[in-house]
Amino acid sequence: MNSREATLNMLNKMCENTLNETLNIKYTDFGEDFLVATMPVDYRVHQPDGILNGGATMALAESVGSPCSMLAIDMDKYSVRGIEFSANHLRSVRxxxxxxxxxxxxxxxxxxxxExxxxxxxxxxxxxxxxxxxxxxxK
Incomplete structure (x- = not known):
């Protein structure tokens, strides 16, 4: 296993027994300043009218936003805390x-x-x- 695969495996492994696992969020790619993850859109993340819930969308966004910073720092010396979050939903998905x-x-x-x-x-x-x-x- 190369270091790229090892990092993706580590990211996905740390999400066991978390909201990421519940929503089936999977990390798929990363680089020096970016991180990519996917989430299936099905009944588990729908609003009652059958479209993707904005809260699930925001959970996906936060699930890549904070770890993106984690990849850019020395995790032995620092930790990451989200302190502000905003979202603009532009279209729906079923x-x-x-x-x-x-x-x-x-x-x-x-x-x-x-972003x-x-x-x-x-x-x-x-x-x-x-x-x-x-x-x-x-500390």
């Missing part, structure tokens, strides 16, 4: 899969600003989110 791509747009010593674009199976942006992460020194 079925298929959505893909979230988080990209750090500001990387300071103590604050990271991460998350969520797209449907056809590559259409369904939501744009931002999370501000606080980088906290471990």
């Amino acid at each position: 079925k298929g899969k959505v893909t979230a791509t988080a990209k750090i747009i500001h990387k300071g010593k103590t604050i990271h600003l991460v 998350i674009k969520i797209e449907d199976d056809r590559g259409r942006v369904i939501s744009i989110c931002k999370i501000t992460n606080y980088i906290l020194a471990k």
Whole structure:
């Protein structure tokens, strides 16, 4: 197993017995300043009228936004805490899969600003989110 596969396995393993596992969120790709994950759109994440729940969309976005910062710091010395989150939902989805791509747009010593674009199976942006992460020194 190469280091890329090992990192993706580590990210997916740390999500066992969490909301990510419940929503079937899977990390699929990463780089120096980005992280990608997918989530199926089915009855588990629907609103009563059969479309993707905005809360599930936000859970997916947060699930890539904070770990994106984690990949950019020394996790032995620092931890990541989301301190502000915003979302704009632009279109709805009934079925298929959505893909979230988080990209750090500001990387300071103590604050990271991460933008998350969520797209449907056809590559259409369904939501744009931002999370501000606080980088906290471990004691």
